[in-house]
Amino acid sequence: MVAKGDMVYAWAADADVLKKGECGGAITALQQYALKSGMVDAVLAVKKGQDIYDAVPTLVTNPADLAETAGSLHCGTLLLSKVVKDYLDSNKTARLGVTVKGCDTMGLIELAKRNAVDLDRLLLLGVNCGGSVSPVLARKMIRDKFEVDPDLVHKEEIDKGQFIIEYEGGHAGIKIDELEDEGYGRRSNCRRCLYKVPRQADLACGNWGVIGERAGKATFVEVCSEKGANLLDAAVAAGAVKTDAANPKGIEIRGKVEGAMLNLGNKWRKKNFEALASDLWGTIGRETGRCIKCYSCIENCPVCFPVAEEFKGNSRMVTSGEVPPNPMFHLRRFAHISDSCINCGQCEELCPMDIPLALFSHAIRTEGDSAFESKLGKAPYAN
């Protein structure tokens, strides 16, 4: 029996899932069990589309189909929280299992605060996340830095501080630090992220801390809720998942890696925010001058939704036909999300004009947090 706070190594009992899984397939096996046993009515996961740069959110109701969703897609920059909202809205009593990164988890919590999703209907299987790489930049990075045709790459992973590719004819790895110093590597919002282990999910799963003979073949699972403990216990009892005690040295290593990643996140915040500090509003004014008013930043923001319509069309926020919009459009949007921006990066990732919107809203949110923190103590969770 496990309880909230316990840490174990876990892997799939089924040989096919064990092989297809990123680190032993425990997540896929747990989702299969949750679906088969009726704990959930469907599972939302991510599977490879055309190639490794194409991560496709996938709703699964047949447990056998889940094997196709096994594996980690580090170029999968998508955010699942609004997809979850749409599913729950159109399936009024259904319960959903979802694989979530830290940003997906925070997006869902923001929606729950606005009564837009019911967390009781969700089973959240969290994946630790050191960050994802924009698919467009990943292709360029593989061509320029690895000198490999990106279409020949069939597997990528981030391990021990390196971005590693496997391709027809070989494999190669380059240090993430080196890539990022040259403008490649993880998305800039991911570099600044301080939420690497999603402890607000029901289970937090990752590869950090799996050492010894299980390294690469099992997932480190931290039990984060009673719901997560019940799922793991039931899946083990049913023979779907196997577990072993986490190695104490592995637990220590995992803690150290998480600490190092948080230090790195703070380093990036300092670097990015200090570069902006001398002229934040001027920079926002100049950069948003490229805006074509496509509203992608609004559509894809997990926080922006309750008043989204007020920002569009010929509304009190914008004038129809005016491009770029009055700078107040962006300033009002930043003000609207300033206490809730989760730094998921969707506004920036999906902006066709490459305006660094996530940088601006994250800088504003962080500035606001620090003003409150100095009066009230540390915010309940950092992002």
Ligand SMILES: Cc1cc2nc3c(=O)[nH]c(=O)nc-3n(C[C@H](O)[C@H](O)[C@H](O)COP(=O)(O)OP(=O)(O)OC[C@H]3O[C@@H](n4cnc5c(N)ncnc54)[C@H](O)[C@@H]3O)c2cc1C
């Ligand atoms: C983008 C990303 C970054 C990661 N970074 C780290 C890290 O720095 N440190 C660490 O300890 N662990 C990290 N992980 C977790 C690790 O790679 C494994 O996913 C975890 O150990 C579970 O392994 P498994 O074999 O049990 O999972 P599997 O059974 O293979 O299941 C993996 C699950 O992840 C889902 N998935 C794949 N790609 C995405 C995506 N882009 N967004 C959302 N869901 C996705 C799949 O649909 C599937 O449900 C990361 C995972 C991802 C997706």
